[in-house]
Amino acid sequence: MENMRERITIRDNNQFEIKYTYPLQPEEKNTRYFVEMFLFIPQSLNINHKTYGKSNFYRDSTNYIRFKTPDFTLPEIIDGDSSPIQKTRMAVKELITSPDSREAQENYNYHLKMFSSILKSALRDEEERLEKIIDCNELNQSVDVMVNTLSRIILEFRKLHNFDSFLSLEDRWKTLFALSDEYISIISEFHLFKVMELLSKKAETEKYAESSTKLRNLINSECSHRFSSGYPSIVRDNSDNETFLYRARTLKKVMGSILFLHTQNYHDGKLAEQFMLSLAAGLAMAVAMLIILLGQKIFGNIALCLGLGTVISYMIKDRTKESSRIWLSNWVKKHFFDYKTLIMDNLNRKIGECRSSISFLKQSAVPPDIMKIRNRDILAELAGGSLREEVIYLRKQINLVNAECNKIWTDFRVEGLNDIVRFNLREIMNKMDKPERELYFLEGEKWGHTDSISVYHLNVILRYGMAAKKIETRKIRLIVNRNGIRRIVETDIGNIT
Template sequence: MIQNSVKIHDNFSLEIKSIYENTSKRKKTKYDTITYLFIPNGLNINNQTYTKTKFYNDVKVYIRYNASEYTLEEIINLKTGPLNLFIKSVKKIVKEKSTKKNILDFEAKVKLLGAILNNSLKLQTHYFKFQKLADLQLSNQDFFNQLKEILHIYRTQIPIIENSSLDENIKNIIKLGDEYLSNISNYYTIQLLEHFKKISTEKSDLKIIIQFIKEEQEYRKTQNFDTSKDDDYYDETLLHKRSQLKKYIDGVLFLTRDVRKDGAFVEQSVFAIAAGLAMVFSTGIAFYYQQVYGNFTLPFFIALVVGYMFKDRIKASIGLLFISKASSFFYDYKIKIKDLQNNLIGITKENFVFVPFEKLGPKVKKHRIKDGYLDADYDFYGEQIIQYKRKIEIYPKKFGQEISDNRLNSLVDITRISFNRFITQMDDPKKSYSILKKGKIINRVGNKIYHINVIQKFYSEQGIEFKRYRIIMNRKGIKRVENIALDVI
């Protein structure tokens, strides 16, 4: 099963997030996705101006584990939960020698606890926001007591590490984990407070949230989490520090991508065969004319030159023919997905090509035509279509071996596509126009926008699924993303 979402990442980038779950009883689970980008012809994006190299420069892909789901109660009580695994790693690194293996294990457990707690708080906050106030009874929730207990248990381990003879770098790991846990606790509880204030929750029901936030902010002051030695009027240092800390903790879930060209062996073999055939042709001509005219004659010399010319062209023509047909058999790149211990977690393949509207499947055509603003929208001579195809194969039995988390069951694929090159041919974002109202001409200024339509086609063991989005943008960037409901075909 694939969970998919599309959102704005920044002014000029679109983020496509896909979660690939382990749904197969076999050793591997397979998915295929095709993303179609329908681009207005006026933007001058085509196979001459927008090459494969440029596209892959504009696409950035991250693959990581999807953080396991735990309730706060499970984090506290489960013996195999992230909190208890962290406590065991503390005991191990203090009692035993601080070997490289023990240090990496300790660091992984600190990061894993932070990543899982972040996911748990995100899910719990989402749950609170979508509950009816009458059913919520916020003041009676165990949420804050459980969160306090997790923070307390973690913080009781800090003196154990600090008072040991361990290296300062190791001691710093547990402090970084503490700061991250404080950051996310502060972030989600402030979100909850803002939400309940918007829906006019009684002040008495908000006391428990306010009290928690105050206590955590006091703790942050004692630990100097938010202080900066330099003048940081715009909070540059603070925000950069938090961003780096988040990347450090989330790094435990990220996987490496070993990118190789797909079909490289076959390609080189075809080129070698082409060179051999060309050589056979050239040598054959040389032998024939040598026998007819003999050595060191003008006809033999001309035959050698002509043979060499044809040899060169034969080799190049066979190579070009292979390249033109290769996209039907091979992808552009083959990527091996590996964890930090070099275990193979999965394989993905990627392919980029421009396709004509006539070669699209009937369902894709129908979904594209749906909700056109004008009949002219159906004239697809005014659009260029990019097809970005991906093949995904994952090996779930190897999930989480390096971090000892047996609940990992899915991968998150985050693909960011930059539209920066698309804006160069766009008109000014503001356009003036005139209307006649009550006999007077009124001049107005309107927004000049462009539509980039996105259709995604997903293949999984459960069947085929389609999704469509409309990207509204102008020269200043992406304004919004609209989710287009599709008819069941």
């Protein structure tokens, strides 16, 4: 059984991104996951429930839910009768044979986009695998295999428009193929550059000269192909490259659209909240009536006493209603979420739901094991709690219907869903001190001033998993200042007892 996992990255100067992957469990009717995030913010920044409410948090966060791209290695993309390239080849032939068939058109559109998405994911995974290789010979051999395999994949894909009668297809289908070809070229070039950059950072770079040459040759080949094909996505030095960035971003959305899901958001617990408010009003009215009846029994029908009792009962009723409303409303917030999100496929079939909420916690309300992880570094421990922090608490519950998910694709297995959350810290960073500081230094007989950078540490603790299953806990430290996010550091939490 595959476990849930996550990946945290810097999106830009202001945003960091967490991508959760929820694997399906085919043997179960439903798959349920939970996610908790504790974000510790220095109290000096004045970020609290009064200055930064729920609406601010939801405004500064963006959420996307999509299918996890089917897993294939680069060789698996091209080898075998059930490989993605073979399925794409069959889809092209089917459209050529039956150009007016709605099913053939949808199949063609589906396979071109799926092939592009699978290749993008496989290149990313291959790049990450190469980063972990230490041995020089093994790395050179792996790069050689990557270049040769990618060259074969690109060649076989471009052969598809050489089929007889391909040019007789409608312009929109030929255009879609050209856009897929352009996107494949762009992503191939990007990851080849990333591998070449990896080799350039190695010690004794001369040992990787041959591999770097092969990478450079394939990059040149792709640049030449896009130029000769009339694709405007060419990166040029001393240019703003606006066209390239726009097309790359747009093509990524177009090709990735095959994986994205529809969502509908609703307020969670709205009915329960209204019921509790009605209950508060009823309770207050019952208390008022009890006081009036009690007054009549004690004082009879004396007008002054009756009027005074009515006023007192109204006062008590008003306070009882308000106190009950606050207490019952807090009860609803504690036991329900802020939002319920329905997750649906392209045919609007429900395949799952996600509930989420956000709140500020007092440090005394943070679970002891989470506080123990937070204070695991020596500086926090020596501070003895004197460094006060505000704690933003985000929680999610995800329920996936396995049977419905497996109906989506006919020729690829749905392995899971990706939940992509982006957090914008700009409002928090605006409250930070200026990042540039001037310090004194002494080196031998020389002394003077030197520039320095002031930063803040925002600690993030993630806890996630399946109910009654293995639970994962990670601690992340965001190093930030007013100019933006500088880096992300994962800290060792050791054994929590």
